[in-house]
Amino acid sequence: MEVRNRYVATRRHIEGAPTEADFEVREETARWSPDSGEVLVRNLYLSIDPYQLNRMKRSSASHLAVxxxxPGQRDSPRGCCSPIRPSGRKxxxxxxxxxxxxxxxPEYAAGDVVAGVLGWEDYTLFRPSPAVLMSKVDASGGFPLxxxxxxxxxxxxxxYGGLFEVCKPARGEKVFVSAASGSVGSLAGQFAKLAGCYVVGCAGTKAKVDLLKGKLGxxxxxxxxxxxxxxxxxxxxFPDGxxxxxxxxxxxxxxxxxxxxxxYGRVALSGVISEYTGAGRRAVPDLLEVIYKRITIRGFFAWDFLPRFAEFNAAIGEWIRQGKVQVLEDVSDGLESVPSAFAALFSGQNVGKKLVKLA
Amino acid sequence: MEVRNRYVATRRHIEGAPTEADFEVREETARWSPDSGEVLVRNLYLSIDPYQLNRMKRSSASHLAVxxxxPGQRDSPRGCCSPIRPSGRKxxxxxxxxxxxxxxxPEYAAGDVVAGVLGWEDYTLFRPSPAVLMSKVDASGGFPLxxxxxxxxxxxxxxYGGLFEVCKPARGEKVFVSAASGSVGSLAGQFAKLAGCYVVGCAGTKAKVDLLKGKLGxxxxxxxxxxxxxxxxxxxxFPDGxxxxxxxxxxxxxxxxxxxxxxYGRVALSGVISEYTGAGRRAVPDLLEVIYKRITIRGFFAWDFLPRFAEFNAAIGEWIRQGKVQVLEDVSDGLESVPSAFAALFSGQNVGKKLVKLA
Known part of the structure; x- marks a missing residue:
């Protein structure tokens, strides 16, 4: 089977804030055959995340993990985390x-709906293996795709993992969430409220601040x-810290x-978006604060909690059903909107999770 | 009872590297009476520690804890951690x-040997309470005072606490110790070797480097x-990190x-001596390293482990008896040597623990 596939590529390494001009939509023919061992997926919703920018730099500590x-999707020496075509193109x-x-x-059949690591493209081919993060969507929960x-x-x-596993909040503790109207912050703050904490968030517009204090509680x-x-x-x-x-x-x-x-404060280091767009922009922490207050700063990311994915989602799903968690999604239409949707993350234009819906 | 008491005082707040001229030795009459509830101690050995410099600054995050x-030992609004005379002078x-x-x-008798929070002075008065860190020295171990x-x-x-409680080393892990010939570093590195780790230290002279690779193992x-x-x-x-x-x-x-x-690296933040002598000298960490490598950075200090003091010392004492831990002590003589001994800490002149023996 052959399909005409459009995909988003970078034109160059990106070192500052991304713009639409840093990307282009290309086309190719994707080929699937019954003896390939591969699965061909038509993508329906794409996730647009700030951390992707680090991958697009010439050099970044993020390359240690992904x-x-x-630029232009040339071959890469390693294949970690990225779907790879039979041709080796990424x-x-x-x-x-x-x-x-x-x-x-044998694990998948036409018509199955899946979620996992696919790509910014119309179609993605993947070869099932324990190393590929992919699961069939359980529609029984009744949630939108x-x-x-x-x-x-x-x-x-x-x-969920950052708050409950890294920070281990106790009732009554005071929690600060930055980028609080973003995809992760909006959830972390609501989860902290459900844990009985006092929660303050910051954001970059009055409308977002109103959203935090109103709808998100x-x-x-x-x-x-x-x-x-x-x-x-x-x-x-935080008069009491x-x-x-x-x-x-x-x-x-x-x-x-x-x-x-x-x-004994805890810092869950989920992301540092203000530092992504400028190599020289860095925090200069007073380490004496960290020592004398016995603060713990811990970096983490979602994959760390993969073994507990189902457990976390069961808890989150129940909260959504009970109306205790508001889900903010900011959806753009069509593959060609990926570059502008991505650039918007860095100018503070999105509210909640940025997604692109494919036609 | 009255005793003539000499004590070391700062002449001014110290913001850079300390010099002898920043200090002076003063004299006073210390008074003890049988109905005071107090204990009068003649000091024999004083500990000289880098963190003290932060206490001598006009402003420091360390003032949160101590x-x-x-300057000149005027009254202080708070009494935390410091022996206070009946007059309120510190x-x-x-x-x-x-x-x-x-x-x-009733808890102490003349002739008891004690160790705890005393002061840079010939005699210290203290009033026993759970808030005062003081214990009688158990001479049965046969260790030098x-x-x-x-x-x-x-x-x-x-x-011990920083390595085993904060870092939780596993056999074969690679451990880096900075200021490794200092009072804490020389022990942390040896403890890590005893935990079966590969240990590398850094220091500021060839003699210290030789000491680390030779005597300290x-x-x-x-x-x-x-x-x-x-x-x-x-x-x-560390070719393998x-x-x-x-x-x-x-x-x-x-x-x-x-x-x-x-x-999953761990950083035990015990001290940052290079930052003590310059307010503007700071680490500018790449937080992407911390996130993508899921590093934990944790500040701590000795008091955190007080409840386990006896347990730690039992283990350490046994290692010393077996010759598995070398103890480095760098002893100066006389109260008047305190200022130069303290200043020497910041020019890298000491090896191991800096102490002053009083006559």
Whole structure:
């Protein structure tokens, strides 16, 4: 079987904030045969995530965990995490949901709906193996398909694992969430409220701040762009100090949070989006704060919690059903909207999980 | 009873590297009476520790945990951790060992030898309470008195707790120790060897490097002052990466260690001496390293392990008796040598634990 496949590629390595011009949509013919052992998936929803930018840089610590993405999708020396065509050509891998069109594997049949690591393209071929993150979507929960790549996908896993496994919140603890209207922050803050914590978030517009304090039920929120001094802003919001910081931003926000943390505070380092777009933009933490307050800073990402994916999703799914967790999805239409959707993440234009729905 | 008491005081707040001229030895009359409830101790050995410098600054995150020290020993609004005279006047508190001269407490008798928080002075008065860290020295172990304020005091607790409780080393893991010839580093490295780890230390002279590789049994060591690039030096010493970093230095050393760490690496943040003498000298870590390698950075200090002090010391004492741990003590004579002994810590002149023996 042959299908005409469009895919998104980078035109060059990206070192600053991405723009639409950094990408192009290409076409190719994808070939599947019954003796290939492969599964052909028509993608339906693509996940658009900030961490992808690190993969697109020439050099990044992220390449330790996931391969860098080469301009124009040339061959790569390693295949980790990325679907690889029989030709050895790579795509921009992404968490996505799709429908099996043809399968040469006994594990999948045409018509199955799957979620896992697919790609920014119309069709993805994958060869089932324990190393490929892929699962059939359990439709019995009655959730929209998009939820399976947002709140029931990596965003939910990151928020749930980061909060409950990394931070271990106790009732009454004070929790600060940065980028709180984003895909992970919006969930981490709501989960912390459900854990009985006092929760304050920050975001970059008044509308987002209103959303946090209204629909999402945060105890308080502030617009960091209107605060001349982040340390003072956090002091105002946390007169008794911060016990847990769910960190999505980095830079000065981390410095300010550390300065306001209580003894034995925990920092869950989920992401540092403010540092992704500038190699020189870094947090310069006062390590004496970390020592004398016995703070723990721990980096993590969603894959760390894979063995507990089903357990986490059972808990999250129940909260959604009970109306205790609001799911924010920001959906663009069509593969050609991927570049603008991705660029928008870095200019603060999205609210909640950014997704692209394919026609 | 009245005794003529000499004590070391700061002349001013100290913001850079300390010099002898920053201190002066003063005299006063210390008064003890049988109805005071207090214990009068003649100090025999004083501990000289780098962290004390942070207490002498006008402002420091360390003041969150222990009071700042005011020039000339004026009154302080809080009394945490520091022995306070009936007059409310404070001394530079320090871990020390001494002999009880007079006691108005049923818990102590003249002639008892004690170790705990005393001060940089000839005599210290304290009022026994659960908040005062003090214990009678158990002479049955047969160790020199000095050991009770070095390897069996806070240095040993910091090294043992930091390594075994914070880092949880597994056999065969690769451990890097900075300031490895210092009071804590020299012990942390030896403990890591006893845990079956591969251990590399750094220090600032050839003699110290030889000491690490020879007497202390480190697998390797390097002189950081002769390395043009710390990242390359660590790459050379750890071709398979670092699993555990026992951090005593901060600044560029932390950045270089993070760049060479393996996934799930642990950083025990014991001290950052390179940052103590310059407010602007800071580590600028690449947080992407921390996230993608899922590194944990944890600040701690000796007091955290107080409930397990006896357990730790039993293990350490046994190792000393078996000749498995070498104890390095660098002893100066006389109270008047405290300022120069303290200043020497920051110019790398000491080897092992710096102590002052009082006449």
């Amino acid at each position: 391969d860098g993405i080469l 795509r921009i891998a992404a968490y996505a949901a799709g429908e099996v069109v043809a399968s040469a594997s 998009s939820h399976h790549i947002s709140v029931l996908g990596t965003s939910g896993m990151t928020a 945060f105890d308080d929120a502030f617009n960091y762009k209107e605060e001349p001094d982040l340390k003072s802003a956090l002091k105002r919001c 911060i016990d847990i910081y769910f960190e999505n931003v980095g830079g000065e926000m981390l410095e300010a949070a550390l300065a306001n943390m209580n003894p | 009071d700042g020290i005011l 001394r530079i508190a320090a871990y020390a060992a001494g002999e009880v001269v007079a006691s108005a407490s 000095s050991h009770h304020i070095s390897v069996l005091g806070t240095s040993g607790m910091t090294a 480190f697998d390797d060591a390097f002189n950081y002052k002769e390395e043009p690039d710390l990242k390359s030096a660590l790459k050379r010493c 670092i699993d555990i970093y026992f951090e005593n230095v901060g600044g560029e050393m932390l950045e270089a260690a993070l760049a060479n760490m393996n996934p």
